[in-house]
Amino acid sequence: MDSDDVDTRLVRAYLAVAREGSFTRAAAVLGVTQQAVSHQVRRLEDLLGQRLFVRHGAGVALTAKGFDLRPQAEALVRAADVMFRRARGAEGVIRVGEIRGRRMMQEVWASHRRHRPQDVVSVQDLTGEEQVEALLAGHLDIAMDRLTEELPGIAQTPLRFDPLMVMTVRELDHPTLRSTRLGNAFTSRERFRGWQKFCSVVQEELNLVFERVPHDITMLEAIGQGQIRGAYPPVVALQGLRDYPGAEGFTFQWFEDVQPYFAWSLLWRTDETRSEVLAFVDTARDVARAKGWLRLAPGAAPAWFPSDGVLGAADAEPA
Numbered sequence: 001m002d003s004d005d006v007d008t009r010l011v012r013a014y015l016a017v018a019r020e021g022s023f024t025r026a027a028a029v030l031g032v033t034q035q036a037v038s039h040q041v042r043r044l045e046d047l048l049g050q051r052l053f054v055r056h057g058a059g060v061a062l063t064a065k066g067f068d069l070r071p072q073a074e075a076l077v078r079a080a081d082v083m084f085r086r087a088r089g090a091e092g093v094i095r096v097g098e099i100r101g102r103r104m105m106q107e108v109w110a111s112h113r114r115h116r117p118q119d120v121v122s123v124q125d126l127t128g129e130e131q132v133e134a135l136l137a138g139h140l141d142i143a144m145d146r147l148t149e150e151l152p153g154i155a156q157t158p159l160r161f162d163p164l165m166v167m168t169v170r171e172l173d174h175p176t177l178r179s180t181r182l183g184n185a186f187t188s189r190e191r192f193r194g195w196q197k198f199c200s201v202v203q204e205e206l207n208l209v210f211e212r213v214p215h216d217i218t219m220l221e222a223i224g225q226g227q228i229r230g231a232y233p234p235v236v237a238l239q240g241l242r243d244y245p246g247a248e249g250f251t252f253q254w255f256e257d258v259q260p261y262f263a264w265s266l267l268w269r270t271d272e273t274r275s276e277v278l279a280f281v282d283t284a285r286d287v288a289r290a291k292g293w294l295r296l297a298p299g300a301a302p303a304w305f306p307s308d309g310v311l312g313a314a315d316a317e318p319a
Helices: 008-020 023-030 034-048 064-087 104-115 128-136 190-206 220-229 239-243 275-290
Strands: 053-056 059-062 093-098 120-125 143-145 154-168 183-185 211-213 235-238 251-253 259-269
Touching: 008 023, 008 034, 008 064, 008 128, 023 034, 059 064, 093 104, 093 128, 093 143, 093 275, 104 120, 104 275, 128 143, 128 154, 128 190, 128 259, 154 239, 154 275, 183 235, 190 259, 235 239, 239 251, 259 275
Parallel strands: 093 120, 183 211
Antiparallel strands: 053 059, 143 259, 154 235, 154 251, 154 259
């Protein structure tokens, strides 16, 4: 290999470690062994003549040079992915991430195809974090997630301010976040890591304690049966959960003391030039405004946003 040439697998390993802060987690994302990731990063460091990572607590952190080279590495990987997509004839497909049952992107697509019926969309069922990883790796064109930091090379716009509500089989009198007994559907599965992090921040910053309900938040029948038996309290859930099959058996109520919001962002790459992808972004903005996704509830309790989020109340549209 020429000294000024590089195997993109080495670059992908470096970027995975940079995102995950861990060789072990990067290996899991890439589907290889930790030893393989370590070997690929060492080979890249040898080629560049620079150290890219340093040990930092239980994980690793980028060196100054590792941080400086990251945007170029991401651009290199994206260019390689575009080349292969074009070679395989898949360049015209808009690859969109969706969280199962949420239907936000499906509603955007329904509107988009009325104006651009020639566009082809492929919707992929991924969690928010999985979507961001796929977007950064060049495997997705449009993603949605709650951002806790600005991402290099990624553009974002508000998509939906999703209120946290009380979900219960029996309507409550005057539910409040601070005094009502509430549960959090909790699971150790990685698939729900973003939701668990949000709930943890809500509890920490508002000085609350949610009871753990041992189901993931989409196991609605199990949660409902537990509430009927009195085993589970009312649980916190996003308003968007109403879209899930089985949600019709629950009531969703606003909080009367403070109203938290989960801020969804629409994400795409800043170097995106394809007209069909940028048109889809414009459609998403139009749908979000038309459906009132960007407005906070009028007359509700004071709005509250976690301090770790990129978006806040200032990004909402007037009621």
